[in-house]
Amino acid sequence: MLYGKEHVERYRATDGKEGHEWNGTTVLLLTTTGRTSGAERVNPLIYQRHGDDYIIVASYGGAPKSPDWYQNLQAHPEVEVQVMGDRFRARARTATPEEKPELWRLMTATWPQYDEYQTKTDREIPIVVLERASG
Template identity: 50%
Template sequence: MSDASEEIFDSPVGWVNRHIRSYVDSGGRKGHRHYGWPTLLLTTRGRRSGKLRRSALIYDRDGDSYVVVGSNGGKPEQPAWYLNLSADPRVTVQVGTEIFAAQARDATAEERAGMWERMLVVNPGYADYEKRAGKAGRQIPVVVLERA
């Protein structure tokens, strides 16, 4: 996705930025579990800027793949990271101390229902986000990250 010297811009959201910094600064030894939730770091390429952008996301496993959701707190718009990977699905993922290249894709209709239900177990708060997003006519995307 990038060469090692390319600067990565972390989420500007204060608490997310602090979480990412702890994760990165510790080499993944801290931050993998955040308030009890399993989290990974997802690096996408900005669809307009071309810059690398890093976000921290709650995840679940599906075999060798990782599943994340574009909840954006239930806001009407998709999260920036999701729009970025929609433009370029080649991403970098960090889970704990492991960093690897991955390919992102939307879950198929057949996959989505089961994956969404499992994500609700991981984070029951997604149910409220789903209601809020639904009022705005947005379905929260379920994304599968597969090792490249």
Template identity: 40%
Template sequence: MKLMNGVHRAVLTISGGKLGWTLGRMPTVELHTTGRVSGVQRSTLLTAPVHGRGRWVFVASKGGDDRDPQWYRNLVANPEAAITVRGRTLKVHTRTATALEKAELWPQIVAVNDRYAGYQRKTDRDIPVIICEER
């Protein structure tokens, strides 16, 4: 995952931000969090299968791993974050979708990228869905 993130960053950098802002039908978003233990600013590239009108939805799938991704754990500890979308950085408030919200969002998520359904089948962990709203 880290290697894939590094390659993606390289594409954005080498192209001067002209390439790499979408992956299939999903926008690529750089999420900026504060490390829950270190307090250090962290960033990771994610896709937002559901988005619009100041709201982005992320899936903390970690490829179906049995553990939550570190970026998600950082958001749980500090839900105030920032995202960069096509070179524009925005402050956001994040939260884990409720079970009802996830039930509503999940069909939309897998309609855009059915890999998420495979990731959920791969693990016993209930994969969190995160809602980010512009502040």
């Protein structure tokens, strides 16, 4: 099973032929800019489509704090996304309270553990909407 750095390397090398499908769901690569280092950080994340947008969850397995990639995109919302062989620029934003219930259902249908992760933490787990940049 692919995970972490190896997952990113195999995904990139094969345009997602290895790594897009993972544990019965689908994964994209999200590249953020480090909020303090300025360095690029790449994370394989479970996603779903919602219209033209890509939806990801900043669950961190239910840890008390948000994952670093989420903190990075709060500071630098311009990101790069790779889905299979398609690499594109996107703008990341946290789903609004009005959007979240529908998107949470979409994502828990894909990865039911998100409900369990939410019970492990007092923080509200954010859902992130990745909107493809035009042009």
